[in-house]
Amino acid sequence: MDSRQFAQRAEAVEGMLYRVAYGLLLNQADCADAVQEALMRAWEKRRSLRDETRFETWLTRILINECYTMLRRRRTSLPLDSLPEPAAPPDADPALHDAIARLDGKLRLPVVLHYMEGYAVSDIARMLRLPAGTVKTRLAKARALLRIQLSDEDDLSEGRNR
Numbered sequence: 604m605d606s607r608q609f610a611q612r613a614e615a616v617e618g619m620l621y622r623v624a625y626g627l628l629l630n631q632a633d634c635a636d637a638v639q640e641a642l643m644r645a646w647e648k649r650r651s652l653r654d655e656t657r658f659e660t661w662l663t664r665i666l667i668n669e670c671y672t673m674l675r676r677r678r679t680s681l682p683l684d685s686l687p688e689p690a691a692p693p694d695a696d697p698a699l700h701d702a703i704a705r706l707d708g709k710l711r712l713p714v715v716l717h718y719m720e721g722y723a724v725s726d727i728a729r730m731l732r733l734p735a736g737t738v739k740t741r742l743a744k745a746r747a748l749l750r751i752q753l754s755d756e757d758d759l760s761e762g763r764n765r
Contacts, residue, residue, distance in 0.1 A: 609646060623666060644665050710748065
């Protein structure tokens with residue numbers, strides 16, 4: 604893959620990469636850093652990509668690894684109460700965004716990849732290096748928790764309107 608092909612393919616998935624990074628990091632500045640670092644690592648390792656049809660999945664896995672690295676660094680360097688509150692993307696439903704942000708990262712990432720980015724369970728399983736059944740279980744748990752969180756918020760808002 605030459606530099607022009609790499610740039611074209613990376614540019615085509617840039618928005619998706621930012622959304623996936625945001626799903627893990629919940630911070631727009633960190634997302635930009637993670638995407639930039641992932642693209643740099645992918646460029647350096649481009650010869651290790653055996654099947655160019657899997658470019659998007661391969662690049663997403665590199666991004667996920669970079670996000671996990673950033674989260675580990677964040678954990679060792681910042682107390683949790685000093686982290687900024689995550690801001691919702693401009694077109695997001697605030698209640699849904701907040702409910703997704705409250706999910707544990709193990710549940711949040713499959714939700715972002717499947718429902719927001721449209722990846723198949725098999726692709727997510729490959730990206731996360733998990734069995735497909737585990738991905739399905741995490742999606743089901745996330746849906747159940749989101750359903751509870753969103754119905755609780757509806758109940759609260761109805762109580763305020765009375």
